[in-house]
Amino acid sequence: MLLGGWLSTRNQDQLWRRDHARQWRDIRLTTYRDFLTAYREYLAFTRDPNATISAIAHPYRPGTMMPFFDESGRPYVERLEAAESAARLVSEQPATGEAVEQLLAQVRAIAATRAAHMPEAIPAEEYRSLWAAESHFLATARTELGLPPMSQGAGAGLT
Template sequence: MTASFVTGLVALVGVVLGGWLSLHNQDRMWQREHTRQWRDIRLSVCNEFLAANRRYVAYVLDPNASITAVPHPREPGRLMPFFNESGRPYKEALEAGFTAMRLVTQRPETVRAGVSFVNCAREVAAARATLSEADIPSQAFEHLWIAEQNFINAVRSELGLQEMPRQP
C-alpha cells in the first residue's frame, strides 16, 4: 500500500513538474517572440521616419519648391517652414513618421535624437524659404547629417546593435 502511494505521489509530482517546465518554456518562447516582433516594428518605423526625412529634405532642395517661413511662436529666433500643396505631403509624411517613431521607441535618447533630426530638417527648409537651394548655408546641412547620425546610433543602441563610426 505504501509503495503504491509513493509511486502515485512521484508520478503526480512528475506531472506537475513537467507541466510547470512546459509552461515556463512556452512563456520564455512567447517573450522572445514578442521582443523580436517589437524590435522589427521599431526598425521598420524608424526606417520609414528616416526615409520621410530624406524625402522632405529632397523636396526642400528641389528648385521648384515653394516654401515660406514665419517666426516660431514659442521659440524666438527660429523660423517655421510652410509648404504649398506640392510640398504638403512631404511635411505630413515627416510628421507622421516622427509621431510613429515617438510611439514605438523605448528610450528617451532615441526620441531626443529624433527631435533634433526633425528640427535640423526644418532649419534647412526655413533657410530654403529665403534662399535658393544652392545658397543654403553648409552649416545647416552639417547639423542635419550629424543629427541623422545621432538618430541612427540611438536607434541602433535601442535595437542592441553597436554604434556606427562617425563619418569623416
C-alpha cells in the first residue's frame, strides 16, 4: 500500500513537470514569435522612404550610433523594446538572451545608418550582418525550444 501511494505521487509529479515544461515551451515560443514580429515591423519602418529617423553617438559605446524615430515611428521602437525585454525574461539559456541582444544591436545599426541614407543606399554588409544575427537567434531559440536545427540557408536573407 505504501509503495502504491509513493508510485502514484511520483507519477503525478512527473506529469506535473512535463505539463509545466510544455507550458513554458509554449510561452517561450509565443514570446520569441512576438519578438520576431516586432523586429520585422521595426525593420520595415526603417526601410520606408518616408520614415523620419535621426541618430546620435551613443554616450557609453564609442563608435555606436543611437537611432531615434519621430512620433510615427515611436510605436515600433516601443514594441521592439518591450518584446526584447519579454524575450530576455523568458529565455532559459544565456545564449538565447545574447542572440536577442545581437539581433537588436544589428537592427538598430540599420536604423542608425538609415538616418543618413535612403533605404536603397544602406550598405549590403549591414544587411548581411543583420541576416546572420537573425539566423543565429533562430538557431539558439530552436535549440532552447528543443526543435531540430534549421536546414542550411533557411531564413537567411529574408526581406
